[in-house]
Every structure is written in structure tokens, then in C-alpha cells.
Amino acid sequence: MASMRDIKRRKESISSTGQITKAMKLVATVKLQKAKAKAENSRPYFEHMYEAVCSILNKSGYMDHPMLTPKNASSDKPGEGGKRAVIVITSNRGLAGGYNSNIVKLVTGGDFDPKDTLVYAVGRKGKEALARRGYEIAKDYSEAINEPIFADAAEIGTEVMEAFREGKIREIYLAYTVFKNTVSHIPTLQKILPVESDQMQKKEKKEGPLSVDDLTLMNYEPEADEALNLIIPKYVNSLIYGALTTAIASENGARMQAMDSATSNAEDMISDLELKYNRARQGAITQELTEIIAGANAIS
Amino acid sequence: MAEEKQFRLEIISPDRIFYEGPADMLEIRTTEGEIGILRDHIPLTAMLVPCIVNIKNNGEVKHAAIHDGFIEILKDKVVVLSESCEWPEEIDRKRAEEAKLRAERRLKSGDSNLNMARAELALRKSLIRLELAGQSKS
Numbered sequence: 209m210a211s212m213r214d215i216k217r218r219k220e221s222i223s224s225t226g227q228i229t230k231a232m233k234l235v236a237t238v239k240l241q242k243a244k245a246k247a248e249n250s251r252p253y254f255e256h257m258y259e260a261v262c263s264i265l266n267k268s269g270y271m272d273h274p275m276l277t278p279k280n281a282s283s284d285k286p287g288e289g290g291k292r293a294v295i296v297i298t299s300n301r302g303l304a305g306g307y308n309s310n311i312v313k314l315v316t317g318g319d320f321d322p323k324d325t326l327v328y329a330v331g332r333k334g335k336e337a338l339a340r341r342g343y344e345i346a347k348d349y350s351e352a353i354n355e356p357i358f359a360d361a362a363e364i365g366t367e368v369m370e371a372f373r374e375g376k377i378r379e380i381y382l383a384y385t386v387f388k389n390t391v392s393h394i395p396t397l398q399k400i401l402p403v404e405s406d407q408m409q410k411k412e413k414k415e416g417p418l419s420v421d422d423l424t425l426m427n428y429e430p431e432a433d434e435a436l437n438l439i440i441p442k443y444v445n446s447l448i449y450g451a452l453t454t455a456i457a458s459e460n461g462a463r464m465q466a467m468d469s470a471t472s473n474a475e476d477m478i479s480d481l482e483l484k485y486n487r488a489r490q491g492a493i494t495q496e497l498t499e500i501i502a503g504a505n506a507i508s
Numbered sequence: 509m510a511e512e513k514q515f516r517l518e519i520i521s522p523d524r525i526f527y528e529g530p531a532d533m534l535e536i537r538t539t540e541g542e543i544g545i546l547r548d549h550i551p552l553t554a555m556l557v558p559c560i561v562n563i564k565n566n567g568e569v570k571h572a573a574i575h576d577g578f579i580e581i582l583k584d585k586v587v588v589l590s591e592s593c594e595w596p597e598e599i600d601r602k603r604a605e606e607a608k609l610r611a612e613r614r615l616k617s618g619d620s621n622l623n624m625a626r627a628e629l630a631l632r633k634s635l636i637r638l639e640l641a642g643q644s645k646s
């Protein structure tokens with residue numbers, strides 16, 4: 209049986225770890241509130257953007273546009289028309305449960321061949337993990353994850369759009385964690401470019417009867433395809449920004465959960481050790497008493 | 509009576525809903541030129557250039573700087589999506605002046621590596637900011 213001193217030392221170390229995890233949980237909770245508010249504020253913008261892109265695609269019918277999927281897509285041949293790009297959004301810091309590894313798994317477990325993939329990393333953890341697995345890191349925006357502003361998203365967006373236009377990459381994906389609620393965060397892989405125009409059109413058509421807006425003819429200034437040229441980069445930026453904000457909310461949610469369970473584990477261990485400590489103390493007292501009595505008996 | 513002439517206006521930026529409410533008239537500049545929007549405008553989607561927008565609501569005129577984005581005029585409402593927009597009181601005059609100088613210098617230097625379009629845009633933005641800040645002061 210471990211000595212009393214050992215148990216005591218262990219207990220102290222666990223309780224100080226418990227204090228740290230508790231403090232981290234509180235910090236994560238506060239950050240989560242902030243991040244949640246921010247994610248909610250960015251939603252209307254994104255939703256309107258999505259609607260606008262959908263309605264342009266719908267009203268103008270099929271357009272032959274480089275940023276839209278060609279009708280009979282035969283694009284999925286590796287090496288043709290450049291690599292595939294993934295914008296991987298993770299955190300800079302660990303201790304957030306499975307948050308980072310889930311995203312990494314999403315990328316490595318999918319059909320992304322390290323030789324055929326370019327990674328635009330936001331967040332150090334994901335970047336390191338993917339670099340270890342042999343993925344090529346095109347660019348690192350880890351600074352942006354601390355306090356994402358729209359300019360960060362726009363910078364990433366401009367960069368990938370440029371590479372797309374130059375033909376260095378043929379598809380752009382976004383790997384991030386959707387914040388559903390405080391306890392559930394869903395790692396998601398989303399294709400952002402080329403825009404799946406067919407899918408968007410179908411989605412719109414499923415929704416019930418046509419509204420007034422569908423029946424009126426929309427005018428475009430400049431012409432629809434030119435407008436699309438200008439809107440799609442904005443659409444991509446807003447997607448990235450939305451992903452950043454929701455990912456941060458998820459990160460803090462995940463960290464809060466992880467720290468919460470760590471704190472409760474520490475408490476369990478402490479109560480376990482408390483029991484052991486008391487038992488050891490009692491054993492020591494009993495032993496001392498027996499020794500004293502035996503000594504006294506020997507003298508008399 | 510007044511309500512019949514109004515339309516719903518929403519100006520949305522990525523981090524907030526910038527303006528939401530009724531308006532009598534909206535003046536804004538698109539890539540094709542300046543337009544004024546009243547109720548029952550034909551449906552139109554247009555790209556915006558940096559400009560000062562005027563929102564008229566019950567005789568009261570509000571000004572704001574909008575630096576990019578697009579406008580969607582629908583049957584029942586008008587939506588402006590902009591990546592950056594500001595009220596006059598949010599503008600930092602000093603910073604705008606510095607940005608203006610910087611952009612001017614860049615344009616003058618004539619460096620071919622430089623993204624001319626971007627510098628020009630920066631100059632336009634700073635000019636809009638200064639104009640709006642000046643307007644609200646006087």
C-alpha cells in the first residue's frame with residue numbers, strides 16, 4: 209500500500225490540475241458566449257448571400273461559367289486542371305477534446321490524396337497534423353483564428369480564388385466544425401468551388417409554391433454572368449467567414465466540454481484518493497497503537 | 509399615408525445588421541451609375557462601388573459609407589449586402605487621412621508589381637470616409 213505521504217502528494221497534484229481545468233472551462237465558457245454571438249451575427253449576411261447566388265443561378269438558367277460545375281462533369285481526374293485545395297479550420301491550441309483530430313480525420317479519411325491536395329491551414333494544430341501526414345501546406349493563416357475579422361476571410365478567399373483562376377487548383381473544399389449547439393459540433397466538409405449550380409437550383413425548386421419573387425423578372429446591372437463574376441468571390445468570402453466564426457464557437461464548446469469532464473474526473477480521483485488516504489492513516493494509527501501496547505506490555 | 513410610400517430596407521454586413529427598417533428613398537451608387545430607389549422599383553440586382561448612401565425616412569436623412577457589396581431590389585424589400593459599411597460617427601478621420609496619403613503615394617510610385625486596382629480602391633474608400641466625416645461635422 210502506498211504510503212500516506214505519497215497519497216497526499218498525488219492528491220495535491222491532482223487538485224491543482226483540477227483547478228487549472230476548472231479555470232480553463234470558465235474561460236472557454238465566456239469565449240463561447242462571445243463566439244456564439246458572433247456566429248449568429250454573421251448568419252443573416254451569409255443567408256442572404258446564399259439566396260442571392262441561388263436566385264441568380266435560378267433566374268438566369270444554365271450558364272457556362274468557369275466557377276460553376278460544368279453540366280456533364282468529368283472533372284474528377286487527378287492531376288487534371290490542378291490540385292484540390294482544402295481550407296482546414298482547426299485551433300491553435302489543444303486541450304479541446306476531439307475537436308482538432310476530428311477535422312484532421314475528416315481530411316485524411318476522405319478521398320484526399322496527399323499528392324493531389326493543397327492545404328490552406330487556419331489553425332496550427334491541423335496544420336501540424338496534416339504536415340506530418342505528408343500533405344502540402346500551401347499557406348498558413350493560423351493568426352486569423354484568434355480573432356477572426358472579415359478581412360481575414362477575404363484574404364484567404366482572394367488567395368484561393370486567385371489560385372483557382374490560375375488553374376493551380378481545380379476544386380476548393382472547406383473543412384470546419386459546425387456549431388449546432390453547446391454540446392454538439394459536427395465536423396463538416398463542404399465544397400465551395402466550383403459552385404454546384406445544379407444542386408442549388410434543385411434545392412430552390414423543392415420549396416413549395418413559387419413566391420412572388422420567382423415570377424418577376426430580375427434585372428441585372430451589369431449582366432447576369434458578369435454580376436456572377438463579382439458575386440461569387442464575395443460568396444466564397446462569406447462562406448469562409450461563416451466557417452471561421454462557427455468553428456471558433458465549436459472550438460470553445462469542445463474545450464468547455466473537455467475541461468468539464470476533466471474537472472469531474474479530477475474530482476472523482478480526489479475522492480478515491482481521500483478514501484485511500486484515510487484508510488492508510490487509520491492503518492498507521494492502529495499499527496502505532498499496537499506497537500505502543502506491545503512495548504508497554506513488554507516493560508511491565 | 510406615409511407608410512404607403514415606404515419600403516423595407518435591410519443593410520447587412522458580415523458582423524451585424526447595419527440597418528433594418530422602413531425607408532422612403534435610398535440613394536446609392538452602382539457600377540453603372542447613381543440610382544435612387546423608391547417604393548415599387550423594378551427588381552434589380554446591381555453591384556455597388558464605394559459611395560455615400562442616403563437613407564430617407566420620414567423626412568430624416570441618414571448617411572452612411574458603403575465600400576463594396578451589392579444591392580438586391582425585390583418586390584417587397586431592398587437588401588444591401590456589404591462587406592464593410594460605416595456610420596459617420598464610426599469613421600476614424602485620422603486613419604482615413606493616413607490611408608488616403610498612403611494610397612496616393614502608392615499610385616504615384618508607379619511600381620509595376622503593385623496592385624493598381626487595389627490601391628485605387630483604397631484611395632476611393634478613404635476619400636468616401638473623409639467626405640462623410642466632413643459632411644457630418646459641418
